Amino acid sequence: MASHGVRGRSGGRPTLEEVAARAGVGRGTVSRVINGSPRVSEATRAAVEAAVAELGYVPNTAARALAANRTDAIALVVPEPETRFFTEPYFSDMLRGVGAALTDTEMQLLLIFAGSDRERQRLAQYLAAHRVDGVLLVSVHADDPLPDMLSQLEIPAVISGPRSADETLTSVDSDNYGGARQAVEHLLARGRRTVAHITGRLDVYGAQRRVDGYRDALREAGHAVDELLIEPGDFSEGGGRRAMQALLERRPDLDAVFAASDVTAAGARQVLREAGRRIPDDVALVGYDDSAIARHMEPPLTSVRQPIEEMGRAMTDLLLREVADRRPSATRELERRQMVLATELVERASS
C-alpha cells in the first residue's frame, strides 16, 4: 500500500523533479521554464519543454499555491438566498462576462454562495485561508460588512455597484442615473405628462440613482416632481404589484410608469390590466434590465438595457490588474478606480 494519499507514487502524476531528471537539468531550471522566465538558454528551454510534453507534466496547483502564496483563482461572491439573483438574468449575464474575461487567463473562478449569516461567517474564513487571490462582489447592500472586511484583510476586491457616492473599493457600475433619465425623457418625448416611478430597493445605491435620474429628467423638462408619483418597490414582481396599486389609488390620472426593473414592470402590468388600463394607450410602461421577460411580455416592454456582461468583464479585468499589482515586484499603480458604463434604451411597444 502506498504510504500517502489516494494515488500511490507509482504511476501518479509526474513532478517537477521527474521532469528535471528527464531533461537532465535541475529543478530550478524546470521551474523557470514553466513560469516563462527569460533567464534560460534556448537549448535548455527546448529540452525541458520536450520532457514536459513527454511526461505530460502539469504543475500541482496546491504546491504552487503553498510555495508562492497565490492561488490563481478569484471568487465571485453570490448572495444566494436572494432568489432575485437567480430569477433575473443579471446573474447569468454577469457570469458570462466574468467567464469571458477569464478565458485567456490561468485564473479559475470560485463561486461562493454567501447569504445567511453563517455562510458569511464562513466566507470570511475561506478568504482568510487565502483560497483566492481576489474577490468579485455583486449586489451588495449598504450595510454589508463584507467589503470592509476585505479591505481590512487587504484582499483585492471589486464591487459591482458602489455602495455610495464615495465608495472606497474599486467599482464598476452602469449609469443608473443616465439610464433613468433616458427612460423618463423618452416617455416625455412621447407626450406623457404624468410619469410615475416604482423604485427598486432603496438601500441599493443604484436604485437611489435611478430615482435621482427620474427627478432630474422631469425637472429639466420643466415638470414639477410630485412625490405622490414615487412609490418604493423592491425589484420584485410582488413589489411591483403593490406599488402599482398604491399609485393607482393616489394618482389614477397617471399616464406612464417607469419601473426600476422588468420584473417590477411585469407586476405593475398585471395591476394595470386588472384596472382596465390599456398599455400603451392609457398608460405607457418602461422597465429596466431588458431581460427576456421584457421581450416576451404582451405588449413587449420598453426597457433600459444595462451592459451587464460588459460589467462582469470590466470587473474581472480590474480585479486581475489589482491582483497583479499585489504581486511582488509589481510597479504599484494604486489609483482609485471607478468605472461607469453607459446604458441603452430599448424601445418596444409598451411606450
Added chain:
Amino acid sequence: MASHGVRGRSGGRPTLEEVAARAGVGRGTVSRVINGSPRVSEATRAAVEAAVAELGYVPNTAARALAANRTDAIALVVPEPETRFFTEPYFSDMLRGVGAALTDTEMQLLLIFAGSDRERQRLAQYLAAHRVDGVLLVSVHADDPLPDMLSQLEIPAVISGPRSADETLTSVDSDNYGGARQAVEHLLARGRRTVAHITGRLDVYGAQRRVDGYRDALREAGHAVDELLIEPGDFSEGGGRRAMQALLERRPDLDAVFAASDVTAAGARQVLREAGRRIPDDVALVGYDDSAIARHMEPPLTSVRQPIEEMGRAMTDLLLREVADRRPSATRELERRQMVLATELVERASS
C-alpha cells in the same frame, strides 16, 4: 522586506505550529482537533480550541491540499459557448441546487467554462493538476470526450443527463420520457387529434427520450405515429420558428404542438401567430422547462417542469458521496448510481 510572498511573516495568518505553541501541545494534536479526530482528550481539545479562537486560526487550504492530496472543492463544468446555457434558466436552477447541497459542507464550488477546444484542453490540465476532488458535468453531448477522460483519470464525476441508455458514469436525470408522455397525454385528453412535436437537439439523449415518450403516448392512445409530424429543432427560438414553418407546410391541419423547450415553443408561437392560428383555439401549445418565458408568454404556456434544482442537489450529493468513498479507509460502496427524478405538467392557457 519580507523574504517570501506578499505578506511578511510577522502579523500574517497564524499557523498550526503557532496554535500548538499557544496551547502547549504538539503540532499533531492540533491537527487532530482541527480535523475532529476522536483520539484527543477532552481537556486537550478544549485548550486547543481556545488557542484557535484566540489566534483566529484558519487552516491554510493549499497546505492541506498538498499534504492530504485533496482540495475540498468540486468543479461544475459549464459548456459556455452554448449561449443556451445562459439564456435558459436551466443553468441558474441547477446552480442553486448545487449551492444548496454544498451549504452544509466544507466543499467549495469551482466554475469551469469549457466550450472551445482550447478550453477543454486546458480543462483536462486543471483536472489533472488535481485542483478539485470531483466534477459535475452538465449538458454533455453524445460525442463529448470529457466524461471518458475523467473516468480514465479516476476523477469522481456525476453527469446531469446520461449520454445513452447505458451510461457508465453516475448520473442524474429528469424523466424526459415520462414528461413527454404527460404532455402528449394531456393534449389528447383535451381532445387534440393531430399532435406535432418539435424536438430538441437529437444528439442529446434527453431529447431522444422525449421523442420516445411522444411516440409511445400516441401509440398507447391508439394513434398512429406520423413521422411528418416530428420536426427536429435545437432547443433554440430560431429552431422553433424554422421547425414550425416546416410543420405548417407539411401538415397545415395540425391542432397541437409539443415543443422540446419553452424557448422553442416561443419560436413556434411567433410562426403560428403570423400564420393566423389562434392559441389555444386553433392550435394548442405545450413547452418544456416551465421557465419564466412560459409564465410570461401570451397566452401563458403549458409546460413540463423539470425538477432542475433538485437535480443539482442530487448530483452534488452523489458526487460528495463518491468523493468520500475515494478517501482512504472509506468502505467502498461502488454500485452504479442512476437517478431519475419525476417531472410535472404545469397547465396554463395555451392548451
Added chain:
DNA sequence: ATCACTTGTGGGAGCGCTCCCACAGTACCT
C-alpha cells in the same frame, strides 16, 4: 510482578513547488 493492550501525544518526514543564494562560465573592460 509481568505481559498485552489501549489511549493520548509529540514530532519527523514528506507533499511539490518557488525563491533565492551560490557558483561556473563567458564576455568585456582596464
Added chain:
DNA sequence: AGGTACTGTGGGAGCGCTCCCACAAGTGAT
C-alpha cells in the same frame, strides 16, 4: 594579467499541513 559584470544553472530551504511511527502512561488480565 586582473578585475567587473552578466548569464545560466543547481539545489537548499521553506511554505503549512497530514500522516504515521514511536513512545509514555494507564488499564486490566495472567
